[in-house]
Amino acid sequence: DTEVTQTPKHLVMGMTNKKSLKCEKHMGHRAMYWYKQKAKKPPELMFVYSYEKLSINESVRSRFSPECPNSSLLNLHLHALQPEDSALYLCASSTRTRTVQETQYFGPGTRLLVL
C-alpha cells in the first residue's frame, strides 16, 4: 500500500493564525517530502525527511516549520503566513532518498488560502 493521505483538504487562515498540515504515509517508506505548488506551476520542493531526520531544507522561510514525529507521520506547522503563501501543499513519500530510481507517491494535497 503506497497511499499518502493529507488533512485537511482545504484550509483558510488569517495571517496571525497558527495551523498545521498533516500527512500520513505507508510505514515501509522512510523518506517524506513537502512540496508547494502555485496555480499552473510545477511543484517546488520545500523539505525532505529521511529516516525521520530533516535532510533537505530548500531555504524555506521560518514561518514554515516541518516536523516528523514518527515513521508514518509528517507535519507542516504554519505561523504568520502571508497571502502569497496561498498554494497547494503536497506531501509525498518514497522508500528511500539515496537511490537514483526511487518513485515518489504523492498525496492529494492541502489547498491553503491565507487571508
Added chain:
Amino acid sequence: DAKTTQPNSMESNEEEPVHLPCNHSTISGTDYIHWYRQLPSQGPEYVIHGLTSNVNNRMASLAIAEDRKSSTLILHRATLRDAAVYYCILRDVKSGTYKYIFGTGTRLKVLA
C-alpha cells in the same frame, strides 16, 4: 532550476496516440528520466521512468533518444481520463539526498 523543457500544451483526439516530448540536454550518465502526471485537483502520480532503453508499462511507453538528451512519453490510445499535466523530471542531489526537479509540464487536452 528546471533541467527539462516541455511544450506548454498539446491536444489529442480520443482513441489516438499521443507523443509528449521532453528535452533534457544536460542529463548526466546516471540520471533516470521520470514522468509523472497530475490530474485536476489531485497530486502527481507516477507514470513511467527509464535510463537508456525504451520502457513500457500498462500506462504508457517511454522512448529515450540514443544520446539521452530527449525523450518522448507515448500514450498509445488517449482517453478523456488522460487529460492532465504531464511532467518530465530529472533528479538532482543535495546533501546526499536525491530530489525531483520538475519541468514546467505539458497540459494535455483530449478531445472527444
